[in-house]
Amino acid sequence: MKKILTALLLMQTMMIGAAVKVDRIEPANWYVGMKNPSLQLMVYGKDIANADVTTDYPGVEVDSIVRLDSPNYLFVYLNIREAKAGVMTLNFSGKKVKYELREREKKGYERIGFSNADVLYMLMPDRFASAVAPTKKSNGKPVQMKTKYTVDRNEPSLRHGGNIEGIRQHLDYFCDLGVTALWFTPVLENDSPDNGTQSTYHGYATTDYYKVDPRFGSNEEYKQLIDEAHAKGLKVVMDMIFNHCGIDHPWLKDLPSKDWLNTPEWLSEPKETATKTTNGQSTTYNGGLNSKYLQTSYKLTPVVDPYASKIDLHETVDGWFVPSMPDLNQRNPHLMTYLIQNSKWWIETVGIDGIRMDTYPYADAAGMARWMKEINEEYPNYNTVGETWVTEPAYTAAWQKDSKIAKNNSYLKTVMDFSFYDKINQAKREDTDAWWNGMNRIYNSLVYDYLYANPSNVMAFIENHDTDRFLGEGRDTLALKQALALLLTINRIPQLYYGTEILMNGTKAVTDGNVRKDFPGGFPGDKHNAFTAEGRTAAENAMFRWTSRLLHWRQGNDVIVKGSQTQFIPIDGVYVIARQYKGKTVMTVINGTGKPASMNLKRYAEVIGAATSAKDVLTGRKYNIGGDKLELKPRQSLVLEF
Numbered sequence: 001m002k003k004i005l006t007a008l009l010l011m012q013t014m015m016i017g018a019a020v021k022v023d024r025i026e027p028a029n030w031y032v033g034m035k036n037p038s039l040q041l042m043v044y045g046k047d048i049a050n051a052d053v054t055t056d057y058p059g060v061e062v063d064s065i066v067r068l069d070s071p072n073y074l075f076v077y078l079n080i081r082e083a084k085a086g087v088m089t090l091n092f093s094g095k096k097v098k099y100e101l102r103e104r105e106k107k108g109y110e111r112i113g114f115s116n117a118d119v120l121y122m123l124m125p126d127r128f129a130s131a132v133a134p135t136k137k138s139n140g141k142p143v144q145m146k147t148k149y150t151v152d153r154n155e156p157s158l159r160h161g162g163n164i165e166g167i168r169q170h171l172d173y174f175c176d177l178g179v180t181a182l183w184f185t186p187v188l189e190n191d192s193p194d195n196g197t198q199s200t201y202h203g204y205a206t207t208d209y210y211k212v213d214p215r216f217g218s219n220e221e222y223k224q225l226i227d228e229a230h231a232k233g234l235k236v237v238m239d240m241i242f243n244h245c246g247i248d249h250p251w252l253k254d255l256p257s258k259d260w261l262n263t264p265e266w267l268s269e270p271k272e273t274a275t276k277t278t279n280g281q282s283t284t285y286n287g288g289l290n291s292k293y294l295q296t297s298y299k300l301t302p303v304v305d306p307y308a309s310k311i312d313l314h315e316t317v318d319g320w321f322v323p324s325m326p327d328l329n330q331r332n333p334h335l336m337t338y339l340i341q342n343s344k345w346w347i348e349t350v351g352i353d354g355i356r357m358d359t360y361p362y363a364d365a366a367g368m369a370r371w372m373k374e375i376n377e378e379y380p381n382y383n384t385v386g387e388t389w390v391t392e393p394a395y396t397a398a399w400q401k402d403s404k405i406a407k408n409n410s411y412l413k414t415v416m417d418f419s420f421y422d423k424i425n426q427a428k429r430e431d432t433d434a435w436w437n438g439m440n441r442i443y444n445s446l447v448y449d450y451l452y453a454n455p456s457n458v459m460a461f462i463e464n465h466d467t468d469r470f471l472g473e474g475r476d477t478l479a480l481k482q483a484l485a486l487l488l489t490i491n492r493i494p495q496l497y498y499g500t501e502i503l504m505n506g507t508k509a510v511t512d513g514n515v516r517k518d519f520p521g522g523f524p525g526d527k528h529n530a531f532t533a534e535g536r537t538a539a540e541n542a543m544f545r546w547t548s549r550l551l552h553w554r555q556g557n558d559v560i561v562k563g564s565q566t567q568f569i570p571i572d573g574v575y576v577i578a579r580q581y582k583g584k585t586v587m588t589v590i591n592g593t594g595k596p597a598s599m600n601l602k603r604y605a606e607v608i609g610a611a612t613s614a615k616d617v618l619t620g621r622k623y624n625i626g627g628d629k630l631e632l633k634p635r636q637s638l639v640l641e642f
Contacts, residue, residue, distance in 0.1 A: 156513025
């Protein structure tokens with residue numbers, strides 16, 4: 001009987017070994033010397049869940065093996081605390097697979113993130129520049145995608161063919177402009193078919209978390225770009241999305257577990273053709289929707305509302321962003337570990353200098369806090385900014401690390417100042433009065449900085465890829481200069497949107513694509529080249545020079561980075577905000593009216609002190625500030641240094 005049982009067990013083992021197939025392991029490699037010695041391997045292959053896993057690599061132990069609902073996934077947790085770099089062999093019930101552990105290029109604390117000493121320049125890879133023929137790799141070979149890759153620059157919401165190599169070839173442009181960090185919208189694979197005149201050119205429908213979209217380039221080209229950016233003193237920030245993935249992600253064909261997504265039940269129910277309207281834009285979805293589909297309310301307030309109903313919170317956190325972007329369940333610990341490791345892998349593999357996290361409050365707060373806490377522990381000098389789109393400072397402040405007003409700590413160092421964005425875009429259309437309008441809106445917004453644990457770690461902006469351009473359909477350079485003068489001198493991390501420096505405009509009235517136009521000169525055949533002074537118009541050159549002068553002056557300026565901040569209630573239409581550090585002062589003066597204004601200098605004696613003259617860094621002109629009055633032109637901006 002014993003011999004029969006032994007034979008049966010041997011036969012069973014042989015059958016399992018023969019049946020085991022390992023198609024993919026994520027991450028494909030890892031790094032030794034991490035503070036967290038645990039490594040999760042997501043292994044995919046037909047019936048892989050039946051396998052046992054062993055390794056005899058020195059310093060590596062198999063802590064646990066987790067089998068979820070799908071027979072084609074296996075989660076292997078390894079302890080690599082004592083491991084050294086090298087190639088180990090993983091044995092999956094007789095199927096042997098090589099797996100590499102690498103040395104880190106830097107220790108975690110040596111990774112320095114972006115700060116208020118930087119100015120981030122946000123761009124969209126598809127719309128900035130192309131250095132190779134559309135649909136071709138840099139080596140001339142066709143781009144291979146599951147779905148057909150087409151380029152149509154006449155359609156604002158289809159792909160236009162920009163790529164990583166195009167960006168790399170224009171690194172000197174960013175240096176000439178004077179920005180210090182680049183934030184690209186997502187570069188990860190979005191292998192989804194076009195839907196009429198709509199596509200995922202924006203990058204927010206991920207289908208592979210470990211692969212650069214082949215239409216943009218390769219992982220190697222991405223790293224090359226970052227390395228060369230670093231050599232020129234530029235940082236690179238990576239846009240990530242943990243709230244959702246793309247509907248064409250392989251997970252959707254074979255979910256690791258039933259709770260991998262939020263509200264997945266609608267996927268298994270019959271669907272009717274349906275059209276969904278989002279931000280005024282209607283889209284017909286393949287397969288349609290049904291009564292089981294849960295759309296997010298887009299209302300973020302329930303997450304912090306002490307009186308929030310369960311249904312409101314459920315719709316916010318568990319609803320899908322759009323039907324084509326499945327909502328991931330960050331409460332699943334294995335999924336959250338996968339995402340945390342993914343962030344670390346990109347930091348270690350290509351050397352990104354920061355992370356921007358999309359749709360931050362839509363995801364599970366506890367899961368995201370776990371992510372941030374672990375990133376901060378591994379990389380204490382790193383930085384991550386989360387998109388927190390509510391225009392009230394009290395809401396935004398609640399999401400910042402160590403918030404004094406939040407119930408739970410998010411560990412998120414930087415939040416986005418949607419209040420500043422909102423108020424400056426209202427103020428540009430108004431005259432500053434005695435109470436609420438015009439520059440009073442900025443004053444009244446900054447008043448609430450006491451709510452922030454760290455105001456200098458708040459990212460301010462005047463526009464981005466999700467908003468109308470600041471200029472709208474016009475070219476009001478006076479309003480733009482006032483906005484930029486404030487943005488680049490207040491106690492914030494400033495973010496610019498590509499093309500502002502050359503007066504790019506547009507609104508979302510028809511489609512988001514109209515605020516995401518191609519940078520002129522970035523594409524073969526462009527007749528207008530705004531990358532060079534020779535190619536720019538007189539107006540574009542004037543705006544570029546003005547912006548560049550301010551940006552270069554800001555670099556390494558301790559008054560702006562470290563200085564205290566004092567603001568004055570707008571009087572007679574004039575708004576003044578001052579920065580001071582070690583005996584030096586910068587005073588930003590804004591005439592918030594469309595008529596001449598007289599500035600009573602004695603009112604600002606506490607920051608002017610004994611100074612009698614100051615230089616306007618915007619023009620180089622000197623001003624007498626030792627008298628009684630300073631006369632200002634309509635909508636004039638001054639950045640006075642003394």
